[in-house]
Amino acid sequence: MSSPKDESTAKKWNFQDSARLYNIDNWSNGYFAVNSQGEVIVRAPVGESRLEEVSLVEIVTGLQERGLEMPVMLRMENLVDARIRELNESFRKAIKAAKYKGEYRGAFPVKVNQQYHVISEIVRFGKRYHHGLEVGSKAELLIALSIMDDRESLVICNGYKDREFIDLALQARILGYKCFFVVENPSEIPLIISRSKEMNVEPMIGTRLKLATKVEGHWSEDSGDRSLFGLNIKQLIQVVDMLKEANLLHCFQLVHFHLGSQIPNIRNIRQGLLEACRYYIDLCNEGAPLQYLDIGGGLAVDYNGTYSTDGHSRNYNIQEYCADVVEAIQESLDEYGLAHPTIISESGRATVAHTAVLLFNVLDVTRFQAEPVPDSLPEDTPEPILNLLDVTRTVMPGRIQECYNDVMHYRTLVRDLFARGEINLRTVAVADNLYLNALQQIVAQMGTLKRIPPEIESLPEQLADIYYANFSVFQSLPDAWAINQVFPVMPIHRLNEEPTQQAVIADITCDCDGKLRNFSHIDDNSTTIPLHLLEADNDYYIGVFLVGAYQETLGDLHNLFGDPNIASIRVNEDRTFDLVHEFEGDSISDVLTYVEYDPQHLFQVFRKKAERAVKDGRISVQQRQQMIRLFEESLRGYTYFEK
Numbered sequence: 001m002s003s004p005k006d007e008s009t010a011k012k013w014n015f016q017d018s019a020r021l022y023n024i025d026n027w028s029n030g031y032f033a034v035n036s037q038g039e040v041i042v043r044a045p046v047g048e049s050r051l052e053e054v055s056l057v058e059i060v061t062g063l064q065e066r067g068l069e070m071p072v073m074l075r076m077e078n079l080v081d082a083r084i085r086e087l088n089e090s091f092r093k094a095i096k097a098a099k100y101k102g103e104y105r106g107a108f109p110v111k112v113n114q115q116y117h118v119i120s121e122i123v124r125f126g127k128r129y130h131h132g133l134e135v136g137s138k139a140e141l142l143i144a145l146s147i148m149d150d151r152e153s154l155v156i157c158n159g160y161k162d163r164e165f166i167d168l169a170l171q172a173r174i175l176g177y178k179c180f181f182v183v184e185n186p187s188e189i190p191l192i193i194s195r196s197k198e199m200n201v202e203p204m205i206g207t208r209l210k211l212a213t214k215v216e217g218h219w220s221e222d223s224g225d226r227s228l229f230g231l232n233i234k235q236l237i238q239v240v241d242m243l244k245e246a247n248l249l250h251c252f253q254l255v256h257f258h259l260g261s262q263i264p265n266i267r268n269i270r271q272g273l274l275e276a277c278r279y280y281i282d283l284c285n286e287g288a289p290l291q292y293l294d295i296g297g298g299l300a301v302d303y304n305g306t307y308s309t310d311g312h313s314r315n316y317n318i319q320e321y322c323a324d325v326v327e328a329i330q331e332s333l334d335e336y337g338l339a340h341p342t343i344i345s346e347s348g349r350a351t352v353a354h355t356a357v358l359l360f361n362v363l364d365v366t367r368f369q370a371e372p373v374p375d376s377l378p379e380d381t382p383e384p385i386l387n388l389l390d391v392t393r394t395v396m397p398g399r400i401q402e403c404y405n406d407v408m409h410y411r412t413l414v415r416d417l418f419a420r421g422e423i424n425l426r427t428v429a430v431a432d433n434l435y436l437n438a439l440q441q442i443v444a445q446m447g448t449l450k451r452i453p454p455e456i457e458s459l460p461e462q463l464a465d466i467y468y469a470n471f472s473v474f475q476s477l478p479d480a481w482a483i484n485q486v487f488p489v490m491p492i493h494r495l496n497e498e499p500t501q502q503a504v505i506a507d508i509t510c511d512c513d514g515k516l517r518n519f520s521h522i523d524d525n526s527t528t529i530p531l532h533l534l535e536a537d538n539d540y541y542i543g544v545f546l547v548g549a550y551q552e553t554l555g556d557l558h559n560l561f562g563d564p565n566i567a568s569i570r571v572n573e574d575r576t577f578d579l580v581h582e583f584e585g586d587s588i589s590d591v592l593t594y595v596e597y598d599p600q601h602l603f604q605v606f607r608k609k610a611e612r613a614v615k616d617g618r619i620s621v622q623q624r625q626q627m628i629r630l631f632e633e634s635l636r637g638y639t640y641f642e643k
């Protein structure tokens with residue numbers, strides 16, 4: 001029961017408190033907000049400068065009416081347009097402000113989100129800026145060549161290249177594409193030379209530099225002398241010599257480097273650029289007619305909204321990034337009187353992270369809520385349980401560590417009594433309630449401690465409610481599992497109510513790793529998130545934001561949960577939205593095929609078993625029919641929890 005104080009705080013709580021609590025203004029880049037109805041809205045740019053708002057709840061309702069159940073990966077076309085525009089306009093602005101003489105050309109790295117509709121939108125919205133694609137494999141090159149038609153946009157071929165890869169890229173040259181080989185290894189050069197001579201086409205050649213600059217953040221190993229990719233100085237000279245000898249040095253027009261993804265500190269980016277410019281200058285002195293400087297990816301996303309050098313954030317915005325890049329190149333090259341190159345960036349994460357939200361419903365909750373402590377216990381209650389009761393009455397600032405030690409000690413004694421058969425389950429339940437009550441008091445008062453010991457620090461998570469939700473971390477948020485990536489998470493409605501429960505969010509894979517336990521709030525990163533109590537007849541919806549980069553293709557089939565439903569929407573000027581594309585997620589039959597089963601064969605085998613059971617008199621013919629109908633429907637059904 002809530003106290004009068006609780007009621008008064010609950011009344012005061014409104015959508016602005018929720019916006020603050022979930023820190024939405026700091027991570028959303030203005031694309032998401034909370035409206036006065038307490039719902040998360042997407043603020044979609046429509047046209048050149050207008051923003052229109054649509055509630056995510058309205059979108060969820062619309063999708064469900066059209067038969068698309070949760071979980072849904074929601075993509076927003078207007079945001080792809082907005083991100084491409086922001087990146088290109090920011091470079092234009094920086095170039096103009098610095099009076100830089102070169103241009104900017106984006107190349108979206110296909111690996112960041114290879115889905116057909118995402119790449120198609122990038123190519124479509126990018127066309128007016130000649131925004132091209134970066135590919136790292138033959139498959140990605142085929143995508144680029146079939147989807148791109150603007151010959152001014154660049155196709156950048158990174159990765160190891162066999163003869164087929166090289167031939168495909170040379171054919172692209174014949175078709176008029178500005179298709180660059182970025183040489184990762186000197187051994188690629190002889191093949192590029194011989195195939196281009198045989199096909200009678202001039203290749204466009206770049207080299208990937210292995211820079212000494214090391215960056216901070218999760219991908220720091222992509223940078224520095226020990227990074228896996230790129231040519232060292234000796235190899236670079238080898239490449240120059242080979243091209244000179246083949247009379248193809250004039251084809252060497254680009255240098256590329258990639259310091260790692262999600263670089264949190266702008267200082268590292270500047271350092272890397274200055275180092276790359278040194279290479280650029282010396283390669284020009286060697287006779288290479290360089291015209292392009294490709295600075296790779298790394299432009300970071302502020303996932304936790306802290307605008308800091310934390311690995312889940314960045315201490316700069318896009319405009320500052322562009323200004324720093326332009327200035328660093330200009331300053332370095334002006335000193336040597338070199339023409340300003342076309343700047344290429346392969347920004348992936350920053351282009352698409354904001355454009356997708358994973359939406360799901362909560363299925364159930366396990367609460368860790370202690371019952372009120374009794375005034376007294378029966379006389380024959382064992383000593384350790386009486387002691388636990390005492391502890392629940394003495395938790396107070398100054399005694400927190402001592403109380404914690406006592407609680408753990410008496411609980412061990414209670415468990416020993418149970419193990420020896422001296423107390424029964426009901427008595428242990430009484431003790432467990434006292435234990436839980438004491439720990440909850442400790443958590444409520446732990447803020448009074450000067451230093452929080454590790455065993456107490458983990459208590460909030462241990463006592464948090466578990467919200468079981470309808471999605472798979474492994475399928476839809478693999479980075480949350482694999483590299484503890486923080487994504488912004490929040491309920492998308494009921495935001496005029498105070499969320500009273502601290503929770504972790506478990507998925508439906510039945511795997512102890514299948515949970516979300518890294519949350520960013522206004523104060524700090526946390527292992528729990530405040531959520532609302534579930535209501536009996538109403539679904540509770542949660543959104544995980546900024547999931548448009550890397551998550552969809554890295555996801556896997558743990559427990560055979562397949563791709564979720566996907567909806568791609570466009571927000572219109574009249575605040576309606578169009579469902580531009582909808583894809584039903586994998587059916588059970590689909591995921592079985594991925595792991596080498598033949599669904600038809602499974603069905604036939606099952607049908608035979610059911611028939612055998614009829615023959616043996618174990619089931620009736622009607623039961624057989626029901627069974628095989630259910631089996632057949634299940635094969636066609638969604639892999640996730642269906643209502």
Ligand SMILES: Cc1ncc(COP(=O)(O)O)c(C=O)c1O
Nearest residue numbers: 258261262297298346347348349
């Ligand atoms: C060569 C190359 N370019 C671009 C990217 C994209 O990086 P980001 O998503 O940080 O922009 C990557 C990813 O690590 C990469 O390896």
